[in-house]
Amino acid sequence: MKEQYIQLSHGGGGEEMGRLIKDIIFTVFDNPLLQREEDAAVLNLSGETAFTTDSFTVSPLIFKGGDIGKLAVAGTVNDLAMMGAKPHSLSCSFIIEEGFSMATLKTLVQSMARELQVCGARVVCGDTKVVPRGCADGIYINTAGLGQVVQAGISAHNLQPGDAIIVSRDIGCHGATVLMNREGLELEADLHSDCATLWPVVDALIAAGIDIHAMRDATRGGLSAVVNEWARAAGVGITLQEAAIPVRDAVRGLCELYGMEPFDLANEGTFVLALPADQVADALAVMATFACCPSAAEIGCVDQRQLGKVLLATPWGSLRYLDVPQGELLPRIC
Amino acid sequence: MKEQYIQLSHGGGGEEMGRLIKDIIFTVFDNPLLQREEDAAVLNLSGETAFTTDSFTVSPLIFKGGDIGKLAVAGTVNDLAMMGAKPHSLSCSFIIEEGFSMATLKTLVQSMARELQVCGARVVCGDTKVVPRGCADGIYINTAGLGQVVQAGISAHNLQPGDAIIVSRDIGCHGATVLMNREGLELEADLHSDCATLWPVVDALIAAGIDIHAMRDATRGGLSAVVNEWARAAGVGITLQEAAIPVRDAVRGLCELYGMEPFDLANEGTFVLALPADQVADALAVMATFACCPSAAEIGCVDQRQLGKVLLATPWGSLRYLDVPQGELLPRIC
Numbered sequence: 001m002k003e004q005y006i007q008l009s010h011g012g013g014g015e016e017m018g019r020l021i022k023d024i025i026f027t028v029f030d031n032p033l034l035q036r037e038e039d040a041a042v043l044n045l046s047g048e049t050a051f052t053t054d055s056f057t058v059s060p061l062i063f064k065g066g067d068i069g070k071l072a073v074a075g076t077v078n079d080l081a082m083m084g085a086k087p088h089s090l091s092c093s094f095i096i097e098e099g100f101s102m103a104t105l106k107t108l109v110q111s112m113a114r115e116l117q118v119c120g121a122r123v124v125c126g127d128t129k130v131v132p133r134g135c136a137d138g139i140y141i142n143t144a145g146l147g148q149v150v151q152a153g154i155s156a157h158n159l160q161p162g163d164a165i166i167v168s169r170d171i172g173c174h175g176a177t178v179l180m181n182r183e184g185l186e187l188e189a190d191l192h193s194d195c196a197t198l199w200p201v202v203d204a205l206i207a208a209g210i211d212i213h214a215m216r217d218a219t220r221g222g223l224s225a226v227v228n229e230w231a232r233a234a235g236v237g238i239t240l241q242e243a244a245i246p247v248r249d250a251v252r253g254l255c256e257l258y259g260m261e262p263f264d265l266a267n268e269g270t271f272v273l274a275l276p277a278d279q280v281a282d283a284l285a286v287m288a289t290f291a292c293c294p295s296a297a298e299i300g301c302v303d304q305r306q307l308g309k310v311l312l313a314t315p316w317g318s319l320r321y322l323d324v325p326q327g328e329l330l331p332r333i334c
Numbered sequence: 335m336k337e338q339y340i341q342l343s344h345g346g347g348g349e350e351m352g353r354l355i356k357d358i359i360f361t362v363f364d365n366p367l368l369q370r371e372e373d374a375a376v377l378n379l380s381g382e383t384a385f386t387t388d389s390f391t392v393s394p395l396i397f398k399g400g401d402i403g404k405l406a407v408a409g410t411v412n413d414l415a416m417m418g419a420k421p422h423s424l425s426c427s428f429i430i431e432e433g434f435s436m437a438t439l440k441t442l443v444q445s446m447a448r449e450l451q452v453c454g455a456r457v458v459c460g461d462t463k464v465v466p467r468g469c470a471d472g473i474y475i476n477t478a479g480l481g482q483v484v485q486a487g488i489s490a491h492n493l494q495p496g497d498a499i500i501v502s503r504d505i506g507c508h509g510a511t512v513l514m515n516r517e518g519l520e521l522e523a524d525l526h527s528d529c530a531t532l533w534p535v536v537d538a539l540i541a542a543g544i545d546i547h548a549m550r551d552a553t554r555g556g557l558s559a560v561v562n563e564w565a566r567a568a569g570v571g572i573t574l575q576e577a578a579i580p581v582r583d584a585v586r587g588l589c590e591l592y593g594m595e596p597f598d599l600a601n602e603g604t605f606v607l608a609l610p611a612d613q614v615a616d617a618l619a620v621m622a623t624f625a626c627c628p629s630a631a632e633i634g635c636v637d638q639r640q641l642g643k644v645l646l647a648t649p650w651g652s653l654r655y656l657d658v659p660q661g662e663l664l665p666r667i668c
Contacts, residue, residue, distance in 0.1 A: 007662075009662045012555065012665070013554025013555030013559055013600070014559060014659035014663060015657075015659070016660065016661075017554075036489070039417055039550055042383070042385075042417060043382070043384075044381075048378060050374035051423060051425065052375070054427065055461050055476055057463045057465050057469075079374050080374055085374065091385065091386070124385060126387060129389050129666075131665070131666060134471075135470065137469040142387070217373070220347025221347030266347070323349075324348050325347070326349045327346065328341075328343045330346075331342045331346070332466070
């Protein structure tokens with residue numbers, strides 16, 4: 001079959017756009033709300049609803065362990081999960097560059113649909129824009145998400161001195177993988193993005209009665225950004241034990257090569273949890289049963305040493321500040 | 335003051351992004367949900383909730399009668415209003431090209447905030463991405479919106495033979511204005527976009543007890559797209575009276591110049607309404623009190639002449655099909 005490409009007419013609001021949406025998007029995201037083709041989807045939500053959005057501009061569009069479609073679903077449902085909310089419905093909006101491969105678009109939409117199955121959420125509304133060549137880089141995807149809050153009160157403002165801090169797995173895999181793929185590096189190591197939907201493990205932690213004080217996925221800005229935001233928001237100190245923070249050798253090697261810190265690298269399926277210290281063992285036991293948490297570890301605690309600041313205790317017994325990352329980091333990481 | 339520009343570091347998830355968001359976005363969209371800086375906003379919604387999204391890529395970013403910020407608010411809240419839903423909360427996601435003017439960004443955010451005041455909705459969550467030069471064209475804005483359904487059951491599927499069809503004002507002003515601004519044309523006529531938030535007039539129609547069967551804003555694809563989608567969805571025929579459809583001279587002139595049909599031109603504050611014929615006078619009386627409906631008119635009716643098709647009765651007594659627009663139309667119109 002002849003390869004087909006997106007044309008400006010696919011974004012014009014006319015016949016061609018109608019066919020594109022029906023043939024590729026509705027067919028894959030098959031559900032009755034989309035099929036109604038109204039201006040908005042009508043949902044019945046009750047109780048507290050979490051609402052979030054992210055635009056995804058990652059380059060390359062397909063990387064080891066994921067693609068922009070999987071990322072656009074996982075990224076948004078994870079923001080809901082981090083608020084203790086079960087993902088319910090997503091919107092999906094594409095900005096596509098003229099000349100983009102129709103087959104790749106279909107692959108990405110299928111990847112989104114597959115990732116949605118992990119948490120049971122559905123795409124219920126959307127939009128498609130086509131921009132001329134040179135006005136985008138392939139495709140950008142925005143998703144907004146709605147979730148029903150199952151455990152209320154999870155918040156950066158709830159950190160309490162004495163809380164333990166857990167990270168769900170080794171850090172930096174997404175950032176390192178995208179960098180490696182972008183630079184065309186071939187490492188021997190089987191390094192791939194941690195991109196994953198976190199609702200199932202969060203659901204299990206809630207079901208196990210873990211008293212989650214704060215929870216956040218360590219995306220752009222990495223672990224450093226999360227713990228610094230927490231310390232500032234709650235007006236507490238945080239001390240992390242460097243030796244306890246899991247970093248795999250391939251990530252550490254790449255960081256040395258490029259002069260980066262693994263703490264600053266983006267993740268897309270790694271989260272940080274603050275909870276009462278006496279619940280750490282229970283939480284780690286729950287996490288150990290999930291493939292997305294291959295190396296969960298207690299990495300530090302909330303204290304009152306330096307309010308609003310994060311300290312890193314090095315393996316050599318010294319203390320240094322772990323600051324919010326600065327500078328360009330890795331553009332288009334998500 | 336030295337002019338400042340967006341840099342890649344403003345999208346990195348670190349210190350610079352934090353400052354940009356606090357200084358420009360939080361300051362303008364000032365509300366407690368945003369200030370909490372959580373991964374998602376938590377809302378209390380009840381009853382039926384309408385959910386919609388649109389990405390905006392219009393060029394030029396600022397045009398007569400509006401800008402991409404005003405459009406990003408009006409476009410999304412209008413999709414909610416068209417479902418009989420009072421706009422409640424919006425997400426706002428920016429994709430900004432490196433080198434974009436910080437002052438222009440602030441102007442656009444302020445324009446969004448001003449437009450939000452028309453319907454009382456708030457921006458409660460958001461995202462900011464920065465892409466390198468050549469990977470966007472200035473700025474793209476995505477908004478997703480939530481609204482509480484005040485009048486349930488409005489749907490393209492509800493059209494009934496005998497229904498009258500009203501258009502809220504003269505058509506094609508947005509498409510014609512953007513085209514004129516893009517081409518650098520200077521017409522003597524005071525032509526500007528119809529870009530407007532439609533919730534107040536919809537609210538008044540509902541309050542007046544108008545039995546709205548179907549309602550849709552005629553954006554991309556214009557009036558032609560709306561009535562064709564309706565005829566197909568409801569399996570009815572629609573006949574419009576060409577002479578009754580309001581088109582101002584400046585729009586008609588531009589259409590003749592470029593070989594376009596005013597029916598196909600995009601609007602951003604113009605809607606089409608299907609209702610029982612005996613309520614036309616009441617509906618027009620309500621609309622006459624709103625500045626965004628300067629020339630509302632009854633333009634046709636639902637019938638069973640040609641199911642799934644739209645007929646246009648010309649001033650010369652002949653009938654022709656009004657088809658769904660095809661081809662490129664105007665790229666980046668919204």
